[in-house]
Amino acid sequence: MLHVTCAIIVNNNKVLICQRSATMKLPLKWEFPGGKIEPGESKEDCLRREIREELGIDIAVGEPLTPVEHHYPTFTICLYPFVCVLESMELQVTEHAQAIWEEAAALLSYDWAEADVPIVNEYLSKLING
Numbered sequence: 001m002l003h004v005t006c007a008i009i010v011n012n013n014k015v016l017i018c019q020r021s022a023t024m025k026l027p028l029k030w031e032f033p034g035g036k037i038e039p040g041e042s043k044e045d046c047l048r049r050e051i052r053e054e055l056g057i058d059i060a061v062g063e064p065l066t067p068v069e070h071h072y073p074t075f076t077i078c079l080y081p082f083v084c085v086l087e088s089m090e091l092q093v094t095e096h097a098q099a100i101w102e103e104a105a106a107l108l109s110y111d112w113a114e115a116d117v118p119i120v121n122e123y124l125s126k127l128i129n130g
């Protein structure tokens with residue numbers, strides 16, 4: 001099983017969402033940026049490292065949401081989501097097809113990686129219900 005962190009990065013009431021490139025696994029699916037936890041690394045350190053590598057920005061890692069275990073046809077992941085805050089502005093998209101700031105209300109209209117769907121739903125229900 002792959003252990004993967006992902007960041008729901010919030011800034012000005014928008015969330016940063018990323019589209020996987022055509023050559024990655026799960027091509028062109030939308031996801032929250034992040035990646036595999038390395039041996040000996042904390043989830044929070046993993047997220048800060050991955051976000052710096054993939055997007056060139058710094059984040060403050062905040063509240064964890066519920067981890068999601070998902071079985072894709074050829075691999076299984078456990079995805080650990082955290083709500084994060086943007087700490088530096090200049091985005092440099094190095095691995096994804098695109099990265100965009102999106103309103104919460106529009107998140108459900110994207111073609112998400114399947115493991116992300118429960119995370120999007122939990123984030124939205126927290127926004128509505130506090």
Ligand SMILES: Nc1nc2c([nH]c(=O)n2[C@H]2C[C@H](O)[C@@H](COP(=O)(O)OP(=O)(O)OP(=O)(O)O)O2)c(=O)[nH]1
Pocket residue numbers: 002004005006024025026030031032033034035036077079113114115116
């Ligand atoms: N970063 C990230 N990965 C996700 C999400 N949802 C989801 O199913 N995944 C999957 C896609 C990948 O198979 C894996 C994350 O690994 P990664 O980002 O470090 O790896 P990768 O796709 O660049 O490359 P690889 O698996 O081919 O080595 O988890 C998500 O929201 N964020």
